[in-house]
Amino acid sequence: MSADTDPPYEICNSEAPPRILFLCDHASNRIPLELNTLGLSEDDLSSHIASDIGAGALTRALAKAFEAPALLGIWSRLLVDLNRGADDPTAAMKLSDGRIVPGNARLTHDGLMERVARYHAPYHAAIAEILDAAMAKGGVPIIVSMHSFTPVWRGWARPWHVGILWDRDYRLACALLKRFEHESDLTIGDNEPYDGELENDTLYRHGTMNGLPHVLIEIRQDLIADEAGVAAMAKRLESVLRDAFVAMGPLRIEYSRPLVRAAEITGGSSMDEKRRTELEAAAFRRLVAHLRSRTDVQNIDLMNLAGFCRNCLGDWYREAAAQKGITLDKDAAREIVYGMPPAEWKKRYQKEAAPDALAAFAKNDKTHS
Ligand SMILES: [Zn+2]
Structure with a gap:
């Protein structure tokens, strides 16, 4: 050989x-x-x-x-x-x-x-x-x-x-x-x-x-x-x-560690997992801040384009908390993303959905979790 x-x-x-x-x-x-x-x-x-x-x-x-x-x-x-x-x-x-x-x-x-x-x-x-x-x-x-x-x-x-x-x-x-x-x-x-x-x-x-x-x-x-x-x-x-x-239940992608190895962001010098998690959290907070400022972006358009919206983000937060043994109310978790009660946001910023957006949403609804 x-x-x-x-x-x-x-x-x-x-x-x-x-x-x-x-x-x-x-x-x-x-x-x-x-x-x-x-x-x-x-x-x-x-x-x-x-x-x-x-x-x-x-x-x-x-x-x-x-x-x-x-x-x-x-x-x-x-x-x-x-x-x-x-x-x-x-x-x-x-x-x-x-x-x-x-x-x-x-x-x-x-x-x-x-x-x-x-x-x-x-x-x-x-x-x-x-x-x-x-x-x-x-x-x-x-x-x-x-x-x-x-x-x-x-x-x-x-x-x-x-x-x-x-x-x-x-x-x-x-x-x-x-x-x-x-x-x-x-x-x-x-x-x-x-x-x-x-x-x-x-x-x-x-x-x-x-x-x-x-x-x-x-x-x-x-x-x-x-x-x-x-x-x-x-x-x-x-x-x-x-x-x-x-x-084991339904198969899905789930990250149990920070998304990169320490060496990949520090060129070999040591960085602990806490610091890596902090960086990921900072990126999450910036995403939330961005979504809060872009009130013109509608949830239904996010769903149609990317398969997730502010509500999903809030639900993911709630699931992550549950994994650590912390029980969060659905609206309380979503409020973390909206920066206000979801109903309040809806009243202030949610526009009437266009018929084509509604049709697209209905078509994709199966995948909304
Ligand atoms: Zn072996």
């Missing part, structure tokens, strides 16, 4: 509509020939430090069951970890589970960037392409990322069979954790054995930043170490996932 010309990923069911996209960052333990196994032994390369044992086979089985596309990395995570940002200090591990990785020990920044360009960037570009195409058609793809973990870590036997990892977007994780309560023989980790919060990992990049529902599922490796184990777990996960997708 040539490392230069082939894409560094395998794609399953590329023609299937991506209502669900399965990902497997750590599917393979292969190292390109010219890198001489990174100086590791065959034993090291067949262990959990080089790949997530069983995760690739399980991902393919799930993609088949759901008739959904799947993207799998075809090179070892030791080359460059697909589930890390290119700027992450652990993108190419020099030490993993106590073992030194000789081929990474003296890897320079340029050397790492070369690996990123060849093995890492094309995988993420392919994911982005699939998601962008689906979203351009109004779809809200669900991303399910499959991993596996070693039963014993630094001498400690981990108690979980399955781990559900999530960051801020709890939609799918919550539905899965609830559904797994019915699988009483399984011990489920909630953000165990790892925490799902890692800026610029695969799900941060493609799930969080796009506002798409997503989850990372970790399976204990001994449960999926052979074909029979993979088949049994795939069957079980299929049923759990199907129920969780339904329980």
